[in-house]
Amino acid sequence: MRTFTGKDDVLAAVGETLGTSDWVEVTQQMVDQFAEATGDHQWIHVDPERAKRESPFGGPIAHGYLTLSMLPLLGSQIFAFENAKLGINYGSNKVRFPSPVPVGAKVRSTAVLADATEVSGGALQLVVQHTVETDGGSKPALIAEAVSRVVF
Known part of the structure; x- marks a missing residue:
């Protein structure tokens, strides 16, 4: 777990691979709950x-946006901020779903701090590139840049 203690610590880490999360299983219950929450049935x-x-994947697959929505869970296993007053999601860049996530598969993310810049109000804007893979998969299930802001 990479723990940042302040702005300078974050700014010095730009370009660094922050780590890799634990494997998390994507269950049918998770998929069904996501379908209920989003109306995508x-x-x-x-x-x-x-x-x-009937599907070309041999069984049910997770919604791509479910995989994207798992980034806070996976990211919290990779890095954290001590002494931060608050952190907020600001958006995403370049989201791609190169391969499906079969229900029952395990996924994990590797995170790289792609950018960190100071913005108004004393916040840092971070761009973290996540590459989510499935256990045994030949290519990533998700590649996305998560944009967030942190105030120390």
Whole structure:
């Protein structure tokens, strides 16, 4: 776990690989709850029997945006901020889903601090590139730059 204690610590780490999270299993329950929350009930996600019969993936897959929404969970296992007054999500850059996440697969993220700049109000704007892989997968499931702001 990489722990940042202040602005200078963060600014000095630009370009650094911060680490890799633990593996987290993506369950059908998670997929179903995400479908309920977002209204995306496409059968390839929520109908395991049909997905086994008809999908090119041999079973149900997680929503791409579910994988994206896991970045706070995965990121919290990689890096943290001591002495921070607050942190907020600011957006995402260059989000891509190169391969699906089958339900039951385990995923993890490797995070790189791509950029950190001071912005108004004394905050730092961070761009963290996450590469999410599936256990045994041949290419990433997600590549995204998460943009956040932290105030120390």
